[in-house]
Amino acid sequence: GENVEQHPSTLSVQEGDSAVIKCTYSDSASNYFPWYKQELGKRPQLIIDIRSNVGEKKDQRIAVTLNKTAKHFSLHITETQPEDSAVYFCAASIMNGQFYFGTGTSLTVIP
Amino acid sequence: EAGVVQSPRYKIIEKKQPVAFWCNPISGHNTLYWYLQNLGQGPELLIRYENEEAVDDSQLPKDRFSAERLKGVDSTLKIQPAELGDSAVYLCAKYGYTFGSGTRLTVV
Numbered sequence: 001g002e003n004v005e006q007h008p009s010t011l012s013v014q015e016g017d018s019a020v021i022k023c024t025y026s027d028s029a030s031n032y033f034p035w036y037k038q039e040l041g042k043r044p045q046l047i048i049d050i051r052s053n054v055g056e057k058k059d060q061r062i063a064v065t066l067n068k069t070a071k072h073f074s075l076h077i078t079e080t081q082p083e084d085s086a087v088y089f090c091a092a093s094i095m096n097g098q099f100y101f102g103t104g105t106s107l108t109v110i111p
Numbered sequence: 112e113a114g115v116v117q118s119p120r121y122k123i124i125e126k127k128q129p130v131a132f133w134c135n136p137i138s139g140h141n142t143l144y145w146y147l148q149n150l151g152q153g154p155e156l157l158i159r160y161e162n163e164e165a166v167d168d169s170q171l172p173k174d175r176f177s178a179e180r181l182k183g184v185d186s187t188l189k190i191q192p193a194e195l196g197d198s199a200v201y202l203c204a205k206y207g208y209t210f211g212s213g214t215r216l217t218v219v
Contacts, residue, residue, distance in 0.1 A: 006153075034208075043202065043210040044154065089153050098167055099144070101153030 002027040004092050006102025013080050014110050021105045023090035024072040030092040033066060033073045034099075038087045047088075048075070080109045114138065117203050117211035125219055129191035132214045134203030135184065145178060145188050146202040148213070154202055160186065193218045 003026040013019045025033075031052035036044035050057045050064045050073065057064050061080075066073040077084055090102040116135045124130050136143055141162050146154035157176065159167040162183040171178065175194070180186040190197055198218045203211040 043212050045210070046208050087151075091153075098156055098159060099154075101155070104151065104153050106151075 002030055002092055002098075002100040004090060004100045004102045006090050006105060008105060009103065010106045010108075012108045012110060015080060015082060017080055019075075019077045019080050019084070019107055019109075021075045021088055021090070021107070022072060023074070023092075023102050024070075025092040025100070026071065027092070027094075028068075028071065029094055030100075032093045033064070034091050034093070035062075035064060035075050036089045036091070038089065038104075040086075044089060077107075080107075082109050082111050085109045114209035115203055115205055115211035117201075117214055119214055120212060121215050121217075123217045123219060124193055126195055127192040129189065130193050130216060131190075132188045132201050132203075132216075134186045134188070134211055136203070136205035136209075141183070142206050143180060143186055144204040145186070146204065146210075148200045148202055150199075154204075154210075157188070157201075190216075195219075 006023045034049035035047050037047045038044040048059050048062050048064050050066050061078045063076040085108050087104045087106050089104050091099045093099040118133050143160045145157040147157055148154045156170050158165055158171045158178050160180045163180055176190055178188045195218050200213040200215050202213045
C-alpha cells in the first residue's frame with residue numbers, strides 16, 4: 001500500500017517568514033494530494049489540494065508543488081501569521097479511493 | 112464547513128462497556144470514511160463505504176469493532192467491548208474533503 005512520509009514534525013518560524021512542509025509518497029498510482037490544517041481540538045480542514053496533472057497550485061498565501069517523478073509534494077505558506085499555527089497533514093490518494101495521511105507537522109508562528 | 116455531523120462530541124466509558132458513534136454526511140455522498148486519530152498523529156482509516164458497501168475494512172479490528180451504513184447515508188461505528196487503548200478521536204469524513212468534528216472517546 002501507499003506510504004506517506006512528512007517532514008518536519010515540528011516547525012517554528014517568525015511571523016512574516018515562510019514555512020515549507022514536505023511529503024513523499026511511494027505509490028505512483030496516487031493522483032490526488034490534499035493538505036489539511038488541524039487546530040487543537042478541531043477537525044482537519046482541507047486548505048489546498050493538487051492533482052497529478054498539475055505541478056503547482058496557489059491560493060493566496062498558500063501554495064502546493066508536486067514532483068511526480070520524485071514522488072514528493074510540498075506545502076508553502078508565505079507571510080506567516082500567528083493564526084497559521086496548527087498541525088498540518090498531507091495525504092495521498094487515488095481519486096475516490098483510500099487516503100493515506102502523513103504524520104503531521106506542528107507549525108508555530110512566533111509573533 | 113457544516114458538511115458532516117457526528118455525535119456525540121465526547122464520550123467517557125468504563126472499559127468493557129459498549130459504545131456507538133453516529134455520523135451523517137449532510138447533503139449526502141457515496142463515499143464515507145471512519146478514521147481513528149490518536150493525539151499527535153494523522154487519521155488512520157478504519158473503514159470506507161461506497162454507498163452501503165464496506166469496500167475497505169482491512170484496518171477495522173473486527174473482533175470488537177463493527178460498522179454499518181444501512182441506507183447509504185448515515186453510519187454507525189460500534190465498539191464492544193471497549194478497551195483502554197481505544198481512547199482516541201473517531202472521525203467521520205465524506206470523500207476526502209470534509210471531516211466531522213469527531214467523537215473524543217475516553218475509556219477509563
